Amino acid sequence: MSKTVQIGELAVEVVRKAIRTMRVTVYPPAGRVRVAVPLRLPEETIHQFVLSRQAWIQKHQARFAALPQPVAVTYQTGETHYYQGRPYELRVHATTSRARVVLSEEHLNLYAATGSTPAERAAVLNAWYRARLKEQIPALLTYWEPVVGARAEDWGVKQMKTRWGTCNIRARRIWLSLELAKKPAGCLEYVVVHELVHLHERLHNARFWGLMDQFMPDWRQHKAALQTNPTGQESGGGDDAD
Known part of the structure; x- marks a missing residue:
């Protein structure tokens, strides 16, 4: 409530x-x-x-x-969208085949049906973001779980309005924000480690941050990038104080 x-x-x-x-x-x-x-x-x-x-x-x-203020997006050609902290120009292409996104050196090429709505184009781009994160997360878990000494029994990606990640300690399940696809790669790594450390310590207390220092000494720079790297659009996450 x-x-x-x-x-x-x-x-x-x-x-x-x-x-x-x-x-x-x-x-x-x-x-x-x-x-x-x-x-x-x-x-x-x-x-x-x-x-x-x-x-x-x-x-x-x-x-x-x-910071630069968020702008309303309608998923039209010419807009700027981010992937791994880098801005790309969106180019929308009409297609009668499968909706998809193709990344090139300077552009995010979004293929959608003629007459598609902004919501439909957003769904295509978000599906692409989700797929990219799901490609990257297993390798990060494989590397970091032995370092942290904690294993996630399950993980997933979902849209979050107020968090970059969450951890269900009892189920040993972590969730990662879809918005992390837009942030620099180190931000995703930081959040993965952050949530794994919660399997040792539920609270953001001195013990928690001490474990972060032990396992990932440079976590502060990744957290700073997570909080300050612009995407030009409102995203999940925020600045916390316990």
């Missing part, structure tokens, strides 16, 4: 969940603020927590405001 409340100068979405600690997240592009809190936590404690993080929140809101 969630509700939006005014805390100081901030409009904050408060979400009550079956968790033990509070977590505040700032989301691009407009700097929306969301705080996840335990189910029975008093309102006053929530207000104090958010106010104690106000400077952090405002810093990230200012950073998002300084």
